[in-house]
Amino acid sequence: GAGVSQSPSNKVTEKGKDVELRCDPISGHTALYWYRQSLGQGLEFLIYFQGNSAPDKSGLPSDRFSAERTGGSVSTLTIQRTQQEDSAVYLCASSYGTGGDNEQFFGPGTRLTVL
Amino acid sequence: GQQVMQIPQYQHVQEGEDFTTYCNSSTTLSNIQWYKQRPGGHPVFLIQLVKSGEVKKQKRLTFQFGEAKKNSSLHITATQTTDVGTYFCAGSTSGTYKYIFGTGTRLKVLA
Numbered sequence: 001g002a003g004v005s006q007s008p009s010n011k012v013t014e015k016g017k018d019v020e021l022r023c024d025p026i027s028g029h030t031a032l033y034w035y036r037q038s039l040g041q042g043l044e045f046l047i048y049f050q051g052n053s054a055p056d057k058s059g060l061p062s063d064r065f066s067a068e069r070t071g072g073s074v075s076t077l078t079i080q081r082t083q084q085e086d087s088a089v090y091l092c093a094s095s096y097g098t099g100g101d102n103e104q105f106f107g108p109g110t111r112l113t114v115l
Numbered sequence: 116g117q118q119v120m121q122i123p124q125y126q127h128v129q130e131g132e133d134f135t136t137y138c139n140s141s142t143t144l145s146n147i148q149w150y151k152q153r154p155g156g157h158p159v160f161l162i163q164l165v166k167s168g169e170v171k172k173q174k175r176l177t178f179q180f181g182e183a184k185k186n187s188s189l190h191i192t193a194t195q196t197t198d199v200g201t202y203f204c205a206g207s208t209s210g211t212y213k214y215i216f217g218t219g220t221r222l223k224v225l226a
Contacts, residue, residue, distance in 0.1 A: 031212055042203065043158065043216040056213050058116075091157060097212050102148065104205075104214070106157040 004107035006092050012113045013082055021077040021110045023092030031097030032075050033104060034067055038088045046090075049075065050097050082114045117142045119206050121217040129225050134191040136220035138204035145209040147180055147187045152219075153200045161189075194224045 005024045013019050025032050034046040045059035049069045060066070064082075069075040079086055089111050093104040118141040128134050138147065146165045150158035162171055164180035164187060171178045177190040187204055201221045205214040 033214070035216070042219045043205075045213065045215055048211075048213045050212060056211065058213075093158075095212070102146070102163060102207070102212055102214075103160040104148070104150075104158075106159070108157055 004092055004094055004105050006090075006107040006110050008110060009108065010111045010113075012115065014115050015084060016081055018078065018080045019082055019112065021079075021090050021092075021112070023075045023077070023094075023107060025073065025075070025092070025094030026105055027073075029094035029096055029105070030072070031095045031102075032069055033093040033095075034075070034077050035091045035093065036088045037091055037109070043091065046077070079112075082112075084114045087112055087114045117206070117208060117215045119204060119215050119217040121202075121204060121220050123220055124218065125221050125223075127223045127225060128194050130196060131193050134194050134198070134222055136189050136202050136204075136222075138187045138189075138206075138217050140185045140206045140215075142185070142206075142208055144184050144206040146207055147184075148205045148207075148214065149178060149187075149189055150203045150205060150216075151200050152203065156200075158203060191222075194222070196224050196226055198222060199224050 007022045030051045032049040035043040047067045048056040064080045067077045089109040091109045093106045095104045148163045149161040152158045168182045169180040175192045179188045201219045203219045204217040
C-alpha cells in the first residue's frame with residue numbers, strides 16, 4: 001500500500017465492551033507505534049514494536065490495553081472493558097526504525113467513542 | 116519518566132509575522148523530530164535533528180537542536196495561512212526509537 005492504513009476509521013461502543021483497532025504499516029517498516037490523542041491534546045505514547053524484539057509497553061495506561069504485531073506486519077490494539085475516558089483518536093505510525101531514518105508515517109487514525 | 120514540554124501552547128500571528136515554538140526535554144536526547152498536524156489531519160514529518168547544535172532550514176522554516184541536546188526550536192519566517200496547524204516536537208533517547216511527543220504549539224495565522 002501507499003501508506004499506513006487503520007481500521008475502522010470510526011468506532012462507537014458502549015462502556016464495558018471490548019474493541020479491536022487494526023493497523024497496516026508500510027511494507028518493509030520494522031518499527032510500529034501506537035499513540036493516543038484526545039481532543040485538542042498532544043500525542044500520548046502507548047506502545048512500540050521494533051522487529052522481533054520485545055515491544056516497549058511502557059505507555060499502556062492500564063492492563064485493559066494490549067497490542068500485538070503478527071508476522072512483523074499488521075498490528076492490533078485491543079482495549080478491554082472500555083471506559084468513557086478511553087474515547088480518543090488512536091494513531092498508528094510506522095518507520096524503517098534504523099539509525100538514520102526514523103521518519104514516522106502516520107495513519108489516518110481510529111476515532112473511538114465510548115458511550 | 117521522560118517529559119517533553121513545548122511553549123507557547125497557542126500562538127496567533129498576523130500573516131507575514133514570524134513564529135517560534137520551543138521544545139524542552141527533561142532528559143538528554145539522541146535525536147529530535149518535528150511534525151505538523153493540520154486541523155482534522157494526522158501528524159506529518161517535517162525534519163529530524165541528530166547533532167548537538169545542528170541547524171537545518173527548509174524554505175521559511177529553521178530548526179535548531181541545542182548544544183546540550185535537551186532543547187530545540189522551530190522558527191517560521193513570514194508566516195502564511197498555509198502554516199496553520201499544531202507543531203509537535205518528538206524526542207528519543209539513546210538506545211531506543213521510542214519517541215515522546217511534546218505538548219504541541221497550535222498556530223493560527225490571521226490574514
